[in-house]
Amino acid sequence: MLKVAVERVNAEGLRLGYENIELEDLIRVAGVPRSTVFRIWPDRTAFVADLVRALFEADPNFGAGFDPPTMSLLDEVMTANADAMRTPEGRQVALREAVRATVAHNMVAVETTVAWRVYRTMSAALASGDAVPGGENIRVQLAEIVDRYVERMAEVYRALNAAFGLRMRDGLSERDLAVAIIAVIDGMGDHRRISPALIGSAHDVALGPEGARAWHLAAIAVYGVYTAMTEGLPD
Structure with a gap:
């Protein structure tokens, strides 16, 4: 059945x-x-x-966090910047490139999955107060699913922080980082479905000494969240 x-x-x-x-x-x-x-x-x-x-x-990708192509993109960026990542400055360059390359791709990849569309549809209905049959039971189910996803993404960010020489600022955890980034992606995704031109266009922005790069607006937002909630490990 x-x-x-x-x-x-x-x-x-x-x-x-x-x-x-x-x-x-x-x-x-x-x-x-x-x-x-x-x-x-x-x-x-x-x-x-x-x-x-x-x-x-x-949908294995939902439980795993990033989909395989996004993980491949991340690996490619880290491999291409292996020499640069020996210094704090180089790790920051690599972090920016990792965020820039993966966020836009992952956002689109996640939105195309049936599981994520169901999650957004049901959560939007529950949040709006619409009468959803079995609403409270569905709310419990979604809460459990989201908690599992947040923990999986927290594991990903722990690994990324270690690779880029970062740690969470005092009072914050990788789970907090995961929740904040999920909220950014959810909000950006909602607006992109309403007006693709509003969110989907690229912006040429220089966020570091490497100069201007084409950034998806969601990637800029995620980079801002990531850098606000983390700090470099002491030498």
Whole structure:
């Protein structure tokens, strides 16, 4: 049942009223015993709660943080700047290039996943006060999913901080950094869907001695958050 429903959401999306998730229809397509289905899920709302979790579990990139192409971009930047990263100044140059190269790509990559679209749709409905069937249960599910994602991203930032010779400022943690950057990406993504020209255009900006580079606005915002919340390790 969940496999068939995930395939359907992949093809059609998840509608807020769950009109395309009818248990009787899914039972027919899945070819499973009706009595068993209703013993596990007494109604559609209970089924959708499990479906939301299944959608995220079916998307390995969400649980992993960055998608593989973004991780490859990050590795390429660090390899290309291996010599420069021997000095604090060089590590800052490499950090800027890593943020510049990966943020715009990762933002687009994340937005194209079904799991992320479902998360944004459901969280927006819950935040707006709209009546979402099974809303409180869905809220709990989303909170658990986001917490898992934040912890995974915190692990990524711990590794990046070590590589770039950085540490979190007193009173802040990598989890705080992950939450702040997720909020930036979410907000930028919302505005980009409304007006792609407002967010998607490149800006030629010099943020360091390496000179002007083409920066996505989201990358500039993430770089600002990253540098505000971290500091260089003492020599």
